[in-house]
Amino acid sequence: MTWDTLQELVGLGQSQVNWITKIFFIVSVTLILNFIINRLFLRIDKQLERTKTYWDNAILNAAHKPFTSAIWLIGFALAFEISEKELAPQMVTVIDNIRQVGVIALITWFITRLVKNSEYILVSPEKMKQPMDLTTASAISKLLRASIAITSLLVILQTLGYSVSGVLAFGGVGGIAVGFAAKDLLANFFGGLMVYLDRPFSVGDWVRSPDKEIEGTVENIGWRQTRIRTFDKRPLYVPNSTFSVISVENPSRMTHRRIYETIGIRYDDASHIAKIIEHVRTMLEEHDEIDEKQTLIVNFNKFGPSSLDFFIYTFTKTVNWVHYHKVKQDVLLRVMNIITDHGAEIAYPTQTLHIAQQEDMLLSQESETKANEEASIHKA
Template sequence: MDFINFENTWVQIGISAGILLLFLALRKVFTTYVFKMILSFMQKRKVETAANILIAFEKPVRWLFVIIGLQLALKFFPYDLIADNRETQIFRSLFVLLITWGLFNLSSTITLLFPRLMNKLDINVDRIVIPFITKIAKLIIVVLGITIIAEEWKYNINGFIAGLGLGGLAFALAAKETVSNFFGGVIIVTEKPFTIGDWIKTPSVEGTVEDITFRSTKIRTFAQALVTVPNSTLANEPIINWSKMGKRQIAFHLGVTYTTPKFKLEKLVRRIEQMLIDHEDIHNDTILVKFDRFNDSSLDIYLYFFTTVTTFAEYLNIKEDVNFRIMDLLEEEGVEVAFPTRTLIVQQDGLAVGEQQDLLKKERLHSHS
């Protein structure tokens, strides 16, 4: 009888181990073949939403095979390793954890799905809002998962919430900076002084906005450094958003030589003004080209106008093109650009050098005569 029981025990252990190995093998088959085949099919049919859901739940489903296999294996195992009520709590908690994990991964796809949904509903939503929605969704999913697991283990959630209420004041004082950064982020999202991808300048930093979180905003400087600025700082600083410019200013003085005749100067001014008016990338609302002043070494023409583009690279291209066209006009009119000059008169014994040379010449002539 003992031999039969011993034999049955080993049979049950073998069945238990076989069930676990079977589900581990099914997990391998799913990962290697089934998952890739379904994902490839969805991508070919361009079912992007279903593909995103499948990708989000890939790792939780892998572990689902292990958990189900372990649960079934324990049913055939001849010994009670865990009490039945504890076993139920553990496996229910693990299932909730897997669902929470999958939903957490899926919430990241809001960044892709939310704009499309808003476009279909004809609702204009700024890109700056999407990271906040993603992070709020993740927070809600995690809190719900923890709450369900806590209730499964008979933890008093109401007592926990009451405890938070009693310690709320101390928590608020300890997390003052965090709270101010959070509300700073809310102000940035609601007022929208900038969005992701904008070029901004503040007293703290200048660069392109890369990301906005509950606590801070990440800005990539033109030196490619990543600067993290607290939202409370940004919310209280003046912000220049260069990306919101409708046009971009160019203003400078062009100095020509004093030997330039009046009629040439007038003609040059008119031709430069006409060139700017005809230029396809110059804003025609404000074009000023005027003979402005008599400078120390030059006659200065003042140019003030705006480009129709605002991106820095295109702006520089237009500025370069205008400079080359001005050089062509100067060459055509025979006008030279002035450079700083200075006339130096050196005196010797109260006489200028030129007067000394004249006196020496007269003395030589007198001696020869």
């Protein structure tokens, strides 16, 4: 749209108003249109929220800001068109290029926002019956947005009169030099790509490595590095190339948690140990939080220095760290009660010190004295 076209629509003659008035008129119309469009979008959005589909809201939300920005772009383009005719006629080409680049940028902005909104819908359990994996959705979203940005850049260069084929050729030749200069960056990029493809962990997983001092919750998986929040709430930034050379453990994907404890009773209670072990095993088999389908062992296995030791080896149904410790506490308290109910006690380290009788000590001293006397007489 040009100013001449707008004049014909509103019925203004070429000489009826000066250029300052024209600019003021355009800015005023732009403000009014922007206000009306914003109100219209909000009203439509409220209506669409009542529908069962979420995609119409995603499209409307993605178009809201680009559309209102397009109104400002048209308004400023018309204002510049008037001012350039009065002040700088040689700026016509520049303003035209700005208008074309602006349109391409707004379309790119709309598509990018739509991709981001789609990612949010696909991973939301409230909006999808079978939500997509967050890591996969994030990877696809980033790839699409990067492709859109590169395509838009090439279209803008073509619009400005640059040869796209020449740019691509330069990129092919210069890519070798860039590859050598940025090999670490590329290593991290492909490391991130392997994380997205292999998916050894996802955002929100608890991970740790026996090879490195890495342990915490994954917060973000980027193309260059992964951000992990350690358990003392410090952020840890790990280059993605690191994950290709280290072992990564993912406790978040465990199916059960293990209880493995050794308990000792006194040697004085040796006659009770068989029944104690039998009752502990029965208690574990009947416990609601213990998975009896997994390995369950309760056996006497050691004569300790001051105790008769038996061990418990079993698995809980829960994998939640906090709830697991509640279950473990309940199991240990029940074991303690079973030992007490059988009249036995839990052993603790003890030592027995044997002291010789006083009479034996006196006899030993007298014998030693007589022996010394006989030896002296013999020498004399």
